[in-house]
Amino acid sequence: MNAGKTRFTAILIGAAIAMPSMVAAHGDVTPQAMDTTALPDIGEEWLEENPWRSSEEDSWATAIEIGASGYNSNCARCHGLGAVSGGLAPDLRYLEAEIDGDEWYLERFQLGMTQNGITKMPAFGELLGQKAAWAIRTYLETRPDDGALDDHVGALNEIKDQLIANADMVAGGSKIDADFADQSATMKAKLAEIAATVETGSGAPMADSVASRAAMALDGSTGSLKNAVDILKVGLSVAE
Ligand code: HEC
Numbered sequence: 001m002n003a004g005k006t007r008f009t010a011i012l013i014g015a016a017i018a019m020p021s022m023v024a025a026h027g028d029v030t031p032q033a034m035d036t037t038a039l040p041d042i043g044e045e046w047l048e049e050n051p052w053r054s055s056e057e058d059s060w061a062t063a064i065e066i067g068a069s070g071y072n073s074n075c076a077r078c079h080g081l082g083a084v085s086g087g088l089a090p091d092l093r094y095l096e097a098e099i100d101g102d103e104w105y106l107e108r109f110q111l112g113m114t115q116n117g118i119t120k121m122p123a124f125g126e127l128l129g130q131k132a133a134w135a136i137r138t139y140l141e142t143r144p145d146d147g148a149l150d151d152h153v154g155a156l157n158e159i160k161d162q163l164i165a166n167a168d169m170v171a172g173g174s175k176i177d178a179d180f181a182d183q184s185a186t187m188k189a190k191l192a193e194i195a196a197t198v199e200t201g202s203g204a205p206m207a208d209s210v211a212s213r214a215a216m217a218l219d220g221s222t223g224s225l226k227n228a229v230d231i232l233k234v235g236l237s238v239a240e
Contacts, residue, residue: 032073036131055206067139097204142208160232191215210235
């Protein structure tokens with residue numbers, strides 16, 4: 001009575017053995033919706049080039065933030081956590097950040113990849129739309145290259161210690177001296193200088209690094225000191 005069922009189970013086990021990575025690692029491949037309302041409208045028609053490539057763009061940091069979360073829920077299970085591939089699928093940090101790379105990226109994003117009837121990568125284009133596509137692209141291409149921060153850890157730790165000293169002064173209620181704003185601007189400039197030298201794997205002009213984030217956080221206000229310190233503490237503990 002159970003012959004049919006038994007055979008079916010045997011086929012399933014066979015399939016599981018033949019495609020262990022598909023079964024174990026890929027799991028549910030239904031695209032997860034992304035909230036992209038914080039990004040400006042870029043129309044219906046698909047663009048040819050990433051509109052948020054330049055860090056001068058107001059939307060650069062927002063695109064990275066939305067892209068990071070969209071990447072984690074839709075792509076990381078195959079392409080790796082933090083965009084560092086574990087070998088199941090290509091490492092997307094190295095796709096060139098220029099129009100040819102964009103074209104190839106969009107083709108895969110829109111159509112996915114099916115081989116011999118097996119979906120190796122689902123299609124995301126229609127379901128997620130192009131704001132989601134470019135947000136994920138911006139996140140991917142701004143990943144710092146492996147080891148790109150190594151040379152800067154010392155300098156960043158020094159800046160962090162100076163910022164902590166200033167934050168302590170503020171917290172202790174000391175009168176903030178007149179050149180506080182100057183000092184803050186100097187440290188912001190130092191951070192921005194370091195940020196500009198951190199290389200991406202994709203060749204994108206600016207990496208989204210602990211240095212760029214801390215530089216952006218510092219806005220001259222006393223409250224922003226703590227934010228910058230927190231960013232440096234977390235980022236540097238990961239880098240060490
Ligand atoms: C179910 C696993 C899976 C998921 C989920 C997945 N991919 Fe892929 N992806 C693959 C595989 C496998 C390939 C290699 C296909 C081939 O052989 O060309 C690939 C290739 C690509 C490529 C081409 C890379 C190159 O160097 O040729 C891009 C771009 C890409 N994926 C982007 C994405 C993005 C963005 C997401 C999330 C929105 C995503 N993928 C989700 C499995 C996946």
